[in-house]
Amino acid sequence: xTSIDPLQTRRATRADVARxxxxxxxxxxxxxxxxxxxxxxATRARVLEAIRVLGYRPNAAARTLKVGLTKMFxxxxxxxxxxxxxxxxxxxxxxxATNGYALIMxxxxxxxxxxxxxxxxxxxxxxxxxxxxxxxxxxILSAIAETGIRTVxxxxxVAVDGIPAIGPDLYxxxxxxxxxxxxxxxxxxxxVGELGPGDQRQRGWRDALVAAGxxxxxxxxxxxxxxxxxxAGQALLARDDRPTAIFASSDMQALGVLRxxxxxxxxxxxxxxxxxxDGSPESEYSWPALTTVRQPVTDxxxxxxxxxxxxxxxxxxxxxxxxxxxxQSCGCGMPPFAGSPLP
Amino acid sequence: xTSIDPLQTRRATRADVARxxxxxxxxxxxxxxxxxxxxxxATRARVLEAIRVLGYRPNAAARTLKVGLTKMFxxxxxxxxxxxxxxxxxxxxxxxATNGYALIMxxxxxxxxxxxxxxxxxxxxxxxxxxxxxxxxxxILSAIAETGIRTVxxxxxVAVDGIPAIGPDLYxxxxxxxxxxxxxxxxxxxxVGELGPGDQRQRGWRDALVAAGxxxxxxxxxxxxxxxxxxAGQALLARDDRPTAIFASSDMQALGVLRxxxxxxxxxxxxxxxxxxDGSPESEYSWPALTTVRQPVTDxxxxxxxxxxxxxxxxxxxxxxxxxxxxQSCGCGMPPFAGSPLP
Numbered sequence: 001x002t003s004i005d006p007l008q009t010r011r012a013t014r015a016d017v018a019r020x021x022x023x024x025x026x027x028x029x030x031x032x033x034x035x036x037x038x039x040x041x042a043t044r045a046r047v048l049e050a051i052r053v054l055g056y057r058p059n060a061a062a063r064t065l066k067v068g069l070t071k072m073f074x075x076x077x078x079x080x081x082x083x084x085x086x087x088x089x090x091x092x093x094x095x096x097a098t099n100g101y102a103l104i105m106x107x108x109x110x111x112x113x114x115x116x117x118x119x120x121x122x123x124x125x126x127x128x129x130x131x132x133x134x135x136x137x138x139x140i141l142s143a144i145a146e147t148g149i150r151t152v153x154x155x156x157x158v159a160v161d162g163i164p165a166i167g168p169d170l171y172x173x174x175x176x177x178x179x180x181x182x183x184x185x186x187x188x189x190x191x192v193g194e195l196g197p198g199d200q201r202q203r204g205w206r207d208a209l210v211a212a213g214x215x216x217x218x219x220x221x222x223x224x225x226x227x228x229x230x231x232a233g234q235a236l237l238a239r240d241d242r243p244t245a246i247f248a249s250s251d252m253q254a255l256g257v258l259r260x261x262x263x264x265x266x267x268x269x270x271x272x273x274x275x276x277x278d279g280s281p282e283s284e285y286s287w288p289a290l291t292t293v294r295q296p297v298t299d300x301x302x303x304x305x306x307x308x309x310x311x312x313x314x315x316x317x318x319x320x321x322x323x324x325x326x327x328q329s330c331g332c333g334m335p336p337f338a339g340s341p342l343p
Numbered sequence: 344x345t346s347i348d349p350l351q352t353r354r355a356t357r358a359d360v361a362r363x364x365x366x367x368x369x370x371x372x373x374x375x376x377x378x379x380x381x382x383x384x385a386t387r388a389r390v391l392e393a394i395r396v397l398g399y400r401p402n403a404a405a406r407t408l409k410v411g412l413t414k415m416f417x418x419x420x421x422x423x424x425x426x427x428x429x430x431x432x433x434x435x436x437x438x439x440a441t442n443g444y445a446l447i448m449x450x451x452x453x454x455x456x457x458x459x460x461x462x463x464x465x466x467x468x469x470x471x472x473x474x475x476x477x478x479x480x481x482x483i484l485s486a487i488a489e490t491g492i493r494t495v496x497x498x499x500x501v502a503v504d505g506i507p508a509i510g511p512d513l514y515x516x517x518x519x520x521x522x523x524x525x526x527x528x529x530x531x532x533x534x535v536g537e538l539g540p541g542d543q544r545q546r547g548w549r550d551a552l553v554a555a556g557x558x559x560x561x562x563x564x565x566x567x568x569x570x571x572x573x574x575a576g577q578a579l580l581a582r583d584d585r586p587t588a589i590f591a592s593s594d595m596q597a598l599g600v601l602r603x604x605x606x607x608x609x610x611x612x613x614x615x616x617x618x619x620x621d622g623s624p625e626s627e628y629s630w631p632a633l634t635t636v637r638q639p640v641t642d643x644x645x646x647x648x649x650x651x652x653x654x655x656x657x658x659x660x661x662x663x664x665x666x667x668x669x670x671q672s673c674g675c676g677m678p679p680f681a682g683s684p685l686p
Contacts, residue, residue: 086429226628255628285569285598287630
């Protein structure tokens with residue numbers, strides 16, 4: 001055993017840590033790098049204790065040069081303070097940490113060139129992989145290709161040629177929510193969200209109505225915000241063909257709709273029922289509690305990290321199934337907090 | 344001019360970028376490293392364009408060894424999906440990005456040893472600075488001291504000897520909220536939150552009552568969650584000395600209280616008024632809209648980053664003033680969305 005002088009000025013080396021912990025220098029390295037070989041938990045604890053006592057600080061930069069890994073993934077999202085992305089970010093971090101990786105999460109919204117700039121700035125930091133949640137466009141795909149870094153696209157709804165992508169099945173999720181409102185007897189079901197034929201939630205809403213022989217209800221465009229949903233809710237209320245139920249394409253929009261209905265002194269769900277989309281924690285505590293479509297956040301996060309780590313890259317596109325969470329805003333007289341996948 | 348062959352296999356060098364952009368090699372370096380010298384925006388744009396065209400990728404690891412900077416800060420929070428921390432994280436990223444830094448944000452909750460482990464794992468990644476939001480304890484302070492990395496504590500409410508710290512003025516914020524309820528005529532004002540003399544919000548609540556000569560209202564303990572607030576709200580409703588107003592120490596708790604009151608068919612604010620704390624975006628869209636105390640998230644985030652970057656470290660403790668946001672749940676008949684710092 002070497003005696004430890006707490007006043008020593010020489011920095012502790014890996015050999016010192018190995019000696020103190022009574023293991024080989026390689027085991028110290030496996031512990032610090034979380035691999036490539038497995039280290040038994042008790043041994044790992046001994047090494048970490050030695051690192052702590054000796055104040056050892058491996059030089060990550062030197063390590064990076066040697067093993068070619070920074071053990072870091074970059075993540076690009078449009079808005080990390082949006083509850084959906086806050087949840088997704090946390091789930092990604094959990095999945096990454098399990099594998100010894102940390103995340104650099106950056107926000108880039110707006111024009112595709114901004115997002116492309118974000119991708120390049122992550123590449124400058126030599127991340128080992130990137131997860132990009134953005135609407136696909138040429139500048140973004142070029143930036144990904146340029147970097148040469150393995151990338152998985154998140155929140156996609158169609159396959160992108162040659163690029164690995166993951167997404168929630170927005171189309172089926174929306175259709176299931178609308179079928180549930182139809183099951184409640186509604187025949188005038190409005191839509192709040194993005195317009196345009198490309199939107200999968202709008203398509204799901206429309207196709208569910210058509211399949212049931214119900215006329216296409218009124219639509220109000222809204223961005224993905226509470227404010228957007230609020231304005232759209234007010235607009236739907238003011239219409240002659242006011243709907244008796246509203247499907248909103250995000251929980252934030254649905255919360256805005258609820259506010260517009262409360263202010264209009266509309267009974268929810270008696271006069272107008274509401275269903276949201278996302279399954280965010282706050283949807284459970286709206287009044288009334290929001291029936292919504294839960295996105296498979298944890299599953300998507302795990303798959304995203306697994307695919308960055310897989311020995312062989314696959315450019316497959318995977319769709320994850322959503323779950324209808326039935327609460328009260330749809331008209332179901334469920335007890336508080338219970339939710340089950342009813343029709 | 345060098346001609347650019349898109350099929351070249353040799354990787355572009357800094358010299359190539361300099362030649363293509365018509366600048367010196369040093370200017371390329373200043374652009375990539377965001378310093379140490381300033382680069383005019385037009386020149387910077389030219390260099391970035393050259394980097395893009397040539398697919399140049401500076402070796403961050405080599406750069407790190409040379410300049411001793413990874414341009415990265417580490418952030419530890421208890422739960423990045425909590426709306427308050429999601430907002431704080433976004434604000435920190437904005438402030439860091441302005442200075443050319445990226446953030447590694449990690450979640451560590453629970454025992455102090457876990458948080459200390461998180462601090463050590465950030466140190467292994469050679470971050471240039473750390474921001475730690477955790478309840479101060481010996482393992483955490485030791486871990487910070489061991490790493491030798493400049494660290495600022497976030498969300499603190501008392502000075503910690505020798506460690507730079509920033510926090511919101513929870514005491515004054517809570518007292519102001521309770522004074523507002525007293526101004527509305529309430530004399531039985533309950534408290535939902537952490538109990539114990541150390542809690543600044545509880546102290547603010549209590550001292551405001553004492554100062555007004557009002558008896559200390561009922562207290563219900565609750566963790567920082569919607570579920571915790573819900574249970575506490577139900578408990579307050581069941582008491583003989585049911586309060587006519589409730590101060591909750593977070594917005595999430597206040598939303599849980601609102602739900603308990605709605606389910607109990609209590610008129611809000613007619614029978615029971617509610618005030619929250621945080622100023623999270625979702626508080627604005629509760630029903631009724633929540634009167635709350637806004638935490639100075641952006642100011643605290645800016646100061647945290649500025650202090651990590653300051654030439655000289657200061658171990659000062661700064662308290663940031665909160666703002667009362669008056670909406671409807673307190674009994675003010677404000678039009679929707681208006682908020683002003685009334686008494």
